[in-house]
Amino acid sequence: MLYRIAELIRLHSEELAQLQRQDNGKPINETRALVASAAGTFQFFAAACETLEETITPSRGDFVSMSVYEPMGVVAAITPWNSPIASEAQKVAPALAAGNAVVIKPAEITPLLALRLARLCEEAGLPKGLISVLPGKGSLLGDALTRHPLVKRVSFTGGTRTGKHIAHIAADKMMPVSLELGGKSPTIVLDDADLDHAVAGVLYGIFSSSGEACIAGSRLFIARTLYEPFMQRLVAAAANLRVGDPADEHTQMGPLISASHRESVERYVALGLAEGGAPAPGWAAPQRWSV
Numbered sequence: 001m002l003y004r005i006a007e008l009i010r011l012h013s014e015e016l017a018q019l020q021r022q023d024n025g026k027p028i029n030e031t032r033a034l035v036a037s038a039a040g041t042f043q044f045f046a047a048a049c050e051t052l053e054e055t056i057t058p059s060r061g062d063f064v065s066m067s068v069y070e071p072m073g074v075v076a077a078i079t080p081w082n083s084p085i086a087s088e089a090q091k092v093a094p095a096l097a098a099g100n101a102v103v104i105k106p107a108e109i110t111p112l113l114a115l116r117l118a119r120l121c122e123e124a125g126l127p128k129g130l131i132s133v134l135p136g137k138g139s140l141l142g143d144a145l146t147r148h149p150l151v152k153r154v155s156f157t158g159g160t161r162t163g164k165h166i167a168h169i170a171a172d173k174m175m176p177v178s179l180e181l182g183g184k185s186p187t188i189v190l191d192d193a194d195l196d197h198a199v200a201g202v203l204y205g206i207f208s209s210s211g212e213a214c215i216a217g218s219r220l221f222i223a224r225t226l227y228e229p230f231m232q233r234l235v236a237a238a239a240n241l242r243v244g245d246p247a248d249e250h251t252q253m254g255p256l257i258s259a260s261h262r263e264s265v266e267r268y269v270a271l272g273l274a275e276g277g278a279p280a281p282g283w284a285a286p287q288r289w290s291v
Contacts, residue, residue: 002046002097004124009039009089009117016085016116023110024081025255026209027246031085038089038117045097071099072152076145078138078166079114080157081107081257082212088114091155092121092131103132103151105142107158109258111135138162146170153177157214182214189230191223199233207241210253212261235280243286262288 009016016038017031026034055067077091088104095102106114114133121131134141142162146154146169156166157180170177187205189198205217222230246254256262266285273279 001125002042002049002093005093005121005126006039006042006046008120008124009035009042012116012120013039016113019112019116020085020110021246021254023084023112024257025246026083027251027254028249029251030209031246034083034086038085041086041089042093045093048094049097069098073100074148074151075100075102076105076148076151076154077102078105078142078145078154078156078158079107080214081110082209082214084110084113085117087157088117091157092117095153095155096121096126096130100153101130101132103134103145105134105136105138105145108135108137142166143169147173149173151175156180158182180214184219185215185217186219186221187217189220189222189226191225193223193226195226195230195233198230199237202234203237203241207238207253210256212257238280239282 013032013035016035017028020026020031020034021028052069054069057065057067075091075095077088077095079087079091084106088106092102092104104114104118111133115135118131118133122128134145138158142156143165145151146166153176154166154170155178156163160181163179163181166177167179169175185205187202189202202217202220209216211218241252242250243253244251256265269285
């Protein structure tokens with residue numbers, strides 16, 4: 001069944017990529033890669049089912065003992081808005097492979113991929129009720145899911161504050177959780193680095209997904225001997241990034257997820273300048289668009 005889901009994702013790959021582009025504004029080339037990743041995730045866990053072995057433990061006496069894997073029950077998968085289809089696959093595929101039912105709680109502003117994925121799972125033959133989708137406000141539905149006595153595990157990707165809240169509830173329930181939270185990921189460029197390769201890596205690390213990723217390289221440490229030549233190349237390369245319509249295959253950066261998020265980014269830029277930061281030559285915020 002997991003192989004069939006992977007097959008259906010690939011069969012509907014362009015539809016899914018366009019749907020994610022509409023849902024969160026990522027450039028179409030990025031959303032196509034994320035859909036391919038989602039299909040690969042289901043295929044991987046299908047293969048894991050073929051090789052999974054239960055174990056007879058080493059004998060410590062005149063008896064035999066065996067370790068046996070059992071489903072946990074209902075798994076709540078709470079996913080973010082930045083890479084919906086890939087994040088949902090990373091939570092749903094292993095949970096289904098282990099024999100669990102899954103309730104997906106997508107980000108309230110990007111629910112379309114979870115709904116479509118659930119339909120594809122049922123089309124693949126997954127019995128109705130093994131995968132459900134609850135779109136809506138996270139503070140209400142996410143909290144209710146986490147507290148529900150029949151939910152036996154939560155997998156959450158999102159903000160650190162919400163992750164702490166989920167961890168507190170899980171502790172009261174004695175329930176395991178998986179938390180992938182935000183961070184400030186540094187990129188370090190040492191003095192023996194290939195400059196062209198390093199610049200490309202830094203650009204991808206922060207400008208892919210418009211920087212809207214928990215693993216974005218949002219801090220940069222450069223060896224002093226490389227600082228000037230590296231920054232000259234980085235500023236020039238950043239200035240050449242193509243910002244535009246995410247439906248255009250030549251676009252490298254699309255819009256941010258929402259107007260409020262853009263305003264938050266602008267506040268941080270203003271704070272950095274107020275604290276003594278200097279903008280790169282020719283820097284300007286991309287224009288606002290209306291549709």
